[in-house]
């Protein structure tokens with residue numbers, strides 16, 4: 544795991560955007576894994592700014608989102624499709640036919656939908672770079688605590704904590720779905736690079752458990768300890784419960800020196 548601590552959420556967003564930009568520049572047909580939620584909003588704003596400045600074209604990008612609410616219409620303002628359109632897709636030159644979310648409406652079979660999402664990811668050549676946030680309970684995607692560490696795209700029931708955390712995004716008269724389709728933990732682990740962003744004090748415990756706790760289904764993000772190329776971008780608040788902050792900062796300095804001498808290394 545590479546752990547990089549930034550002063551604030553804006554720096555985290557700029558660093559993540561630079562990763563996405565490198566992937567898009569380096570790969571002919573890049574495949575991006577995307578997340579929703581509050582954390583990546585600034586990343587998407589940075590990408591839109593880069594695009595408008597002529598520094599980032601999404602024409603060859605295929606994208607796969609981590610999750611989507613069950614039984615929600617794509618056109619519903621609460622759907623993750625609507626979120627992606629509002630925050631990224633409608634503001635860049637991505638071909639929206641190449642943007643995928645694990646949808647499952649009321650008439651569809653979630654098991655078949657999960658399998659077909661996995662197939663689509665494989666057909667696209669696999670995910671090069673997966674963007675992740677982390678839930679206060681350690682979830683990634685909607686893989687809630689106790690999710691199988693070898694799970695694939697499927698339907699999951701959200702925990703009360705996740706429902707409460709996300710209730711801020713629903714008005715009183717909107718129905719908050721209690722189930723969602725999500726990439727599985729093994730699906731996420733198949734990505735060539737994983738970029739997890741976490742900002743704010745309310746993520747500090749989950750970040751600590753992910754980095755220094757035992758690998759356990761009780762903290763699904765802890766599986767990233769087993770990923771060959773997991774990069775954790777966090778701000779000072781999210782890092783505040785880590786004991787070894789000075790080591791991570793020192794290691795980051797050394798890595799930057801290596802990058803200056805030998806080039807920024809990745810193998811998408």
Ligand code: F6R
Nearest residue numbers: 578579580581582676677678684
């Ligand atoms: C979103 C997702 C979730 C969020 C997590 C953090 O697609 O899969 O795992 O990344 O719930 O959400 P925020 O960023 O709103 O704190």
